[in-house]
Amino acid sequence: MPTVTVFDYGFGNVRSAVRALEHVGADVTLTSDRATAENADGLVVPGVGAFAACMEGLRAARGDQIVGRRLAGGRPVLGICVGMQIMFERGVEHGEEAAGLHEWPGTIELLQAPVIPNMGWAQVTPPAETVLFKGVEDERFYFVHSYGAREFPLEHDDTGRLKRPLVTWSEAGDGANADRFVAAVENGPLCATQFHPEKSGEAGLQLLRNWVATL
Amino acid sequence: MGVAIRVIPCLDVDAGRVVKGVNFANLRDAGDPVELAARYGAEGADEVTFLDVTASSAGRATMLDVVRRTAEQVFVPLTVGGGVRSTDDVDILLRAGADKVGVNTAAIARPELISEIARRFGNQVLVLSVDARRCAGDTVTPSGYEVTTHGGRRGTGIDAVEWARQGAEWGAGEILLNSMDADGTTDGFDIQIIKEVRDVVSVPLIASGGAGRPEDFIAAAHAGADAVLAASVFHFGTLSIGQVKEAMRSAGIAVR
Numbered sequence: 001m002p003t004v005t006v007f008d009y010g011f012g013n014v015r016s017a018v019r020a021l022e023h024v025g026a027d028v029t030l031t032s033d034r035a036t037a038e039n040a041d042g043l044v045v046p047g048v049g050a051f052a053a054c055m056e057g058l059r060a061a062r063g064d065q066i067v068g069r070r071l072a073g074g075r076p077v078l079g080i081c082v083g084m085q086i087m088f089e090r091g092v093e094h095g096e097e098a099a100g101l102h103e104w105p106g107t108i109e110l111l112q113a114p115v116i117p118n119m120g121w122a123q124v125t126p127p128a129e130t131v132l133f134k135g136v137e138d139e140r141f142y143f144v145h146s147y148g149a150r151e152f153p154l155e156h157d158d159t160g161r162l163k164r165p166l167v168t169w170s171e172a173g174d175g176a177n178a179d180r181f182v183a184a185v186e187n188g189p190l191c192a193t194q195f196h197p198e199k200s201g202e203a204g205l206q207l208l209r210n211w212v213a214t215l
Numbered sequence: 216m217g218v219a220i221r222v223i224p225c226l227d228v229d230a231g232r233v234v235k236g237v238n239f240a241n242l243r244d245a246g247d248p249v250e251l252a253a254r255y256g257a258e259g260a261d262e263v264t265f266l267d268v269t270a271s272s273a274g275r276a277t278m279l280d281v282v283r284r285t286a287e288q289v290f291v292p293l294t295v296g297g298g299v300r301s302t303d304d305v306d307i308l309l310r311a312g313a314d315k316v317g318v319n320t321a322a323i324a325r326p327e328l329i330s331e332i333a334r335r336f337g338n339q340v341l342v343l344s345v346d347a348r349r350c351a352g353d354t355v356t357p358s359g360y361e362v363t364t365h366g367g368r369r370g371t372g373i374d375a376v377e378w379a380r381q382g383a384e385w386g387a388g389e390i391l392l393n394s395m396d397a398d399g400t401t402d403g404f405d406i407q408i409i410k411e412v413r414d415v416v417s418v419p420l421i422a423s424g425g426a427g428r429p430e431d432f433i434a435a436a437h438a439g440a441d442a443v444l445a446a447s448v449f450h451f452g453t454l455s456i457g458q459v460k461e462a463m464r465s466a467g468i469a470v471r
Contacts, residue, residue, distance in 0.1 A: 015312045049337035117339050119419045120218030121471040140471045144339045171216040
């Protein structure tokens with residue numbers, strides 16, 4: 001049974017993430033202990049609320065170093081919601097800019113949709129090579145957020161030096177008002193979802209099962 | 216694309232038991248909120264709402280246990296409302312496993328509570344519950360609707376539409392608009408107030424009160440609701456979550 005640490009740094013409905021991961025067969029520990037978090041087969045970084053506050057909390061628990069070390073060693077990390085957003089270069093909320101972990105270039109900014117927060121079940125468009133969405137490509141997932149990555153600069157990197165991350169998009173708002181944003185990224189050991197797989201019913205559980213199977 | 220219209224069953228819970236009656240076959244215990252929430256989750260509910268109608272403190276502790284046990288087995292969002300008076304109350308519910316918390320009377324008594332909760336936990340956790348009633352007697356408000364408390368029995372004289380607008384401005388991430396005139400009638404949602412509130416708020420809007428037939432849900436969605444909430448039609452088996460969604464899908468409304 002793969003071991004998973006859900007990083008407990010004071011942000012996010014961590015209980016749900018723990019239960020959902022247990023449900024799909026992981027041996028889950030909820031902790032901010034550095035050794036446990038570094039050595040688990042998988043690390044989940046949850047997060048809700050404000051980008052800057054989450055980053056502050058993460059740094060206070062040395063989560064930035066833990067994530068960096070794990071990724072340098074090729075050990076899987078899964079960011080959820082604001083736990084995905086902080087993997088980007090920076091976040092801008094209420095005109096204030098905060099630095100993220102900068103695993104990916106790009107900015108987290110306010111969505112341009114008529115109804116904000118973007119709350120509810122939305123479809124996603126995963127690429128053909130997806131591992132996370134295998135078997136649930138056409139399902140809806142539960143989102144609740146006001147900010148997101150509306151661009152993913154690495155997608156346009158055509159130098160051929162990088163294996164490009166797999167990006168899954170979704171949209172807030174309808175028709176002409178639709179605003180495209182990053183719903184998930186699969187990038188070697190680093191995966192992340194803007195939606196909450198632990199709150200996305202059977203589809204979300206399947207996604208977590210797919211991730212746990214890679215550990 | 217965008218998000219689907221959410222269909223939300225609401226369970227009134229008193230001292231750990233569902234009240235207002237539930238009439239389901241094949242349930243071990245129709246009064247157990249955890250079992251019912253799981254059942255609704257399996258039927259395709261997009262979210263489950265518990266309304267804690269307990270007055271006693273012992274009942275409140277029981278409610279936390281219900282939330283904990285539900286969060287362990289129901290993997291859709293869970294909203295809990297009733298009796299929330301402080302940011303600490305919110306904290307306790309979120310820690311127990313609630314994803315969102317509904318605030319009603321306490322915000323009328325002390326509107327700062329809305330911004331306090333939003334600042335501490337983010338606006339996405341805060342549902343402002345507005346029990347609205349058409350003005351009667353001497354009460355007059357610009358919209359013709361006033362906010363009530365105590366299950367619609369007491370008027371406040373506050374304009375319901377303006378209150379929803381202000382609540383969203385102060386930090387409520389969602390408005391639960393409950394028509395006290397329509398509540399329990401099964402004659403349909405109060406479409407007029409849904410439209411009026413939709414016009415002034417840009418946060419998600421949940422329509423509640425009056426659902427009876429599948430067409431009622433369609434009308435609420437067309438009036439601008441992002442989610443539709445009902446209790447008795449689901450509890451008594453008059454309509455299933457699936458039937459409501461199928462009807463909406465046939466009407467061209469996106470559902471999960």
